[in-house]
Each structure stands twice: as structure tokens, then as C-alpha cells.
Amino acid sequence: MIKVAPSILSADFGNLQRDVEEICNAGCDFVHVDVMDGHFVPNLTIGPVVVSAVASCATKPLDIHLMVENNTFFVDLFAPLKPEYISFHIEEEKHPHRLIQKIRSLGIKPAIVLNPHTAPESIEYLLKDLDMILLMSVNPGFGGQSFIDSVIEKASRLNKMRNSLNPNCLIEIDGGVSDKNIEQLKEVGVDVVVAGSYVFKHKNRQRAIESLQI
Numbered sequence: 512m513i514k515v516a517p518s519i520l521s522a523d524f525g526n527l528q529r530d531v532e533e534i535c536n537a538g539c540d541f542v543h544v545d546v547m548d549g550h551f552v553p554n555l556t557i558g559p560v561v562v563s564a565v566a567s568c569a570t571k572p573l574d575i576h577l578m579v580e581n582n583t584f585f586v587d588l589f590a591p592l593k594p595e596y597i598s599f600h601i602e603e604e605k606h607p608h609r610l611i612q613k614i615r616s617l618g619i620k621p622a623i624v625l626n627p628h629t630a631p632e633s634i635e636y637l638l639k640d641l642d643m644i645l646l647m648s649v650n651p652g653f654g655g656q657s658f659i660d661s662v663i664e665k666a667s668r669l670n671k672m673r674n675s676l677n678p679n680c681l682i683e684i685d686g687g688v689s690d691k692n693i694e695q696l697k698e699v700g701v702d703v704v705v706a707g708s709y710v711f712k713h714k715n716r717q718r719a720i721e722s723l724q725i
Contacts, residue, residue: 513693514540514703515723516574516683517716519565520556521707527561528568534710537717538724541574541595543685543705548579551603552652559588566592576624576685576705578651579603582610590617598622598645598683601634611640622683626651627659631669638676643703644669649686658687663695670700690722697725 517539522530531542544562549555566573572595579585582599589597597614601623604610614621620642623634627647634644646666649656666682673680684696685705696704704723713719 512724513697513701515710515720516541516543516703516705517710517720518543518545518685518705518707520545521711523711527565530711531565531568532570533716534720535570537720539571539710539720540724541572541703542569543707544573544575544594546575546577546579546585546589547652548581548585550580551600552578554652559592562589563592566594572596574598574683574703574705576645578624583613586610586614586617590614590619594619596620596622596643598624598643600624600626600651601637602626602629607634607637608640611637615640624651624685625665627662631665631672635672635676638672638680641677641680643681643683644673645683645685645705647686648684648688651686656687658689658692663692663699666696666701667699673700688723690719693723693725 517534547554547556574596575594577585577599611621622643624645648662681702683703684701688704688706689709710719
């Protein structure tokens with residue numbers, strides 16, 4: 512069954528506790544937290560004070576996605592919250608293997624993110640050290656974007672590589688996920704989907720989450 516990680520980027524920040532509790536009670540698998548610094552992507556989101564508040568009311572593990580320039584600084588910032596995963600963009604990190612080791616040493620599962628234009632082969636020599644790979648199916652920085660169809664073929668290629676090198680490593684997709692493309696994603700080996708707008712704008716959030724857990 513595909514696991515679902517609703518992105519709080521699409522939540523109502525005036526009622527953030529309510530929304531986080533609602534998706535947890537509705538059966539989500541992770542709470543996805545998008546951290547943007549206004550440099551790596553043209554948007555600025557949330558820091559450790561807000562994420563700490565999310566962690567205090569979430570009954571599901573946090574999945575923190577860093578879209579930042581100084582990865583090590585932000586890993587140190589969020590590590591005390593003990594998320595399940597911290598993912599960072601390969602496009603920004605000069606020493607990815609060192610950072611993977613650091614994240615794991617903190618008791619957190621390391622993950623790498625690939626932008627839509629970045630080939631899966633770029634992380635072939637890192638795959639054995641990862642717990643998850645996140646493929647962006649939109650350009651990072653803003654919620655509510657349309658799914659980039661070419662990521663389906665990319666996920667299929669990554670799935671073959673993963674099955675050969677590290678079958679326990681999960682494949683996650685982020686951006687434009689809905690009940691319209693979830694079957695395709697399952698067919699190419701996706702394990703986890705991030706869904707922001709689809710879940711939080713749905714009139715029945717539990718039904719939205721369940722429609723992706725196929």
C-alpha cells in the first residue's frame with residue numbers, strides 16, 4: 512500500500528494544530544514539512560518554532576524536506592525534533608555522502624531529493640546509503656502546481672536501480688499527486704506520495720488520503 516504524507520504547506524496556518532490533528536486522525540502515514548529558505552527556492556516558509564509546534568500535535572512521524580542552501584545548518588536546526596526523515600536536494604549539496612552520514616548519526620533516516628531535471632543516475636553511488644529518494648514532480652518552491660508527466664518514466668528508471676542496489680530504499684513523489692495519477696505511480700514502484708492541495712482542499716480529507724493508499 513502506498514503511504515501518504517500530506518504537506519502542511521497547503522494547510523491553514525491560522526488553524527495549523529487543527530489541520531495537523533485532522534490528517535493524523537484521518538490515517539496519513541507521515542506529516543510532510545517543506546522548509547524553504549528563500550534562496551534555493553523563491554519562497555520562505557517555516558522554521559523550528561513552527562515545526563516544533565507541528566511535532567507536538569502530530570501523532571504521525573515528520574518527513575522534513577529541506578529546500579535550502581546551507582543543508583548542514585538546517586539539519587542541525589531540525590534534528591532535535593527527531594523527524595523520521597530529513598531530505599535534502601542533491602543539486603545544492605557539495606558533500607552529500609558526508610551529510611547522509613551526519614543525518615544517520617543523529618538517529619534520523621537520510622533521504623535525497625531530485626528536481627524534475629535531475630537524472631536518477633546522479634545518485635547511483637549514494638543509493639546504498641539512503642533510506643528514501645524523493646522525486647519532485649513539480650518545480651520546488653510553491654504548492655498547487657500541475658504534475659510533470661515525465662517523472663513517471665523517471666520513477667520507473669529509479670525503481671529498477673533501487674531494486675538492484677538497495678531494495679529497502681523508498682521512492683517518494685512530491686507535487687501534483689491526486690487520485691488521477693496514483694495508479695500510474697504505483698505501477699512504477701512509488702512507495703510514498705506527498706499530497707498537499709489534494710488533501711487539504713478536499714471536502715473530506717480522510718477520503719482523499721484513503722484514495723491514495725492503494
